[in-house]
Amino acid sequence: MDLSYSPDEQAFRQEVRRFLADELPKALSDKVRMGEALTKGDHESWHAILNARGWLAPNWPKAYGGAEWNAVQRHIFEEECALLHAPRIVPFGLAMLGPVLQKYGSDAQKAHYLPRILNGDDWWCQGYSEPGAGSDLASLKTRAVRDSDHYIVNGQKTWTTLGQHADMIFCLVRTDPDAKPQEGISFLLIDMATPGIEVRPIVLLDGSAEVNEVWFTDVKVPVQNLVGEENKGWTYAKYLLTHERTNIAGVGFSKAGLEAVKRIARAERTNGRPLIENPHFAARLARAEIDLMALATTNLRMISKAAAGQAPGVESSMLKVKGTVIRQEINDLARRACGPHALPFASEAIEGDNALPGPDYARPVAAQYFNNRKLSIYGGSNEIQRNIIAKTMLGGGR
Template structure:
């Protein structure tokens, strides 16, 4: 197994790096490098820049308008954009629902939905979790009743990330109560402008509005918006979640944030503390190990072998690493990492004090926000059970 990049791959990396340096807006990169709040316009602006280049759907095959990159090229693209300070691509459209539409949708759905996702023009949201169905997603209760050429949807979704911006939402809905819970679930695409949909914000500790509740009250959805077959949605959801869990690992963002941690430690005078530096070294070892695991998967794909079935393992380690670097940043910043006044930060203040404390104000918000990573996308406890069954046997 060769984990080294070929000269051609190194050239590809350099080309990506040069393009990103030329096209990534400086104000957006500044916000990302310092964990400042990204507006809808910031995220959409970068998405449309990528869309114009044909790279928003960077994982798509050529037949659907993507660049047709292999696994290694996709990894290098993700790494170079992350290190440059590009926002993470909002995954719900190009990374999550698009592969489901490609694999299980019909030709009309390809034509209708994929162009708007590829261009960055249409903002998608995800309707999976419910108040009583999170990690146990098969317990979902949102109902979709078929009436002629439409479905009538009633129920509630929660923790809908950036749902306040959503124009379309892909939802798992219950269309049957026969048999096992997984067998009665279908996959619907719903226009969020439809009458009967209400989006209610969930405001977090830092005052931010990232997640939402979404209510469906007799929402009419054309039957043509059903992806694949009725009651086969669980199969499509598993296909989608394999993309999400790999995305959650986000080793490239971890590498960028590791360098930020080092900058903060040096600015705050704790870099010379041997014990603190030991903790940074342990984190760096874990980041490198996660990267090696990712590269092993890429090497297997490149050589035509069966890829390792370790999406759950990548999710577990990646999410734990995200939590650890946020903890160490908080420790390095000390008291200066706690203040968070949203209005002041929106006006440009970031906790820059004479003699130190460079850009520490968002650290508390980031720390609390990243508590979610070991829960969403399938909790780490559930993922450990899956890994034990599928990998360890």
């Protein structure tokens, strides 16, 4: 038993483990463990299983159909899901838009969209980043011009994760081009079936196309799809990002990855002995594990503050930087441990009948390594986070 958790929290962890053992389909967890691409149906089936248990929206109030878990419970659930290779809950409707609508949406928007998010009737994607407006999001250029009872939207969004599956997109758009950058932005809900929207896939280093460009050409959006007030979207965007970063450290994924590296290193041999006994490899593995233990402790401190009602501060940036560095180090250790077996990384080379020869544990390693290079970029690049840390902790400065 982990003495850093209370008896109630330890009991909750056991409840989560029993649920996953009983309800998580083995075929689905095997796909996650082997790094195979999940279909829209895979995500929807896991979504439905969690919704039936009432665990789909851990951070929502019970009044809206959520589990209303505290920060520690959410951390435990996310960690156990990662360790047992459950699919990640697609966050855009549940963890991002849902809280924004609950705080800033109209009664009509809450009544219409929140049940549809829980039931899986709408699949949402996020329209934030643009070419030239990533970390500097306030410089976005997608325009929305009021025309009677509609907005006419023109522009481009990029890195739109799983946009190819989406029915709806929530977008930041510029409604006042003459205002200061943060003061002329609005938050719109847009039906992806509206004429003038085009989704173009972006093929990534691992061969997948999980992200997209989304183009808007004279797209008509009803005025009632505006969330909150016109030109106040930056306030809602910042509120959304606090929810996006609640699990930014990725401790559960790093723990699962570290256990996978250990299994690989016990199976692989060098000079006639298991790789895990190689002093150079063992030392690097030990450094990663020590860093992860320190990260987990720091993460729990922040979670405890959140559970006490304190808003996360610069600690979120610290966890983002260190968490992504550790996950990328673990990915690199796995790749090095597999040696030449880690060479294939295109999705068609690791799945089904076309899989190349080699141990099963090597098949997802290169794909995970290449895909997770993004970790230090999305959610606020590590360079930007280091600037935030320096400015906040050291004061002022250039």
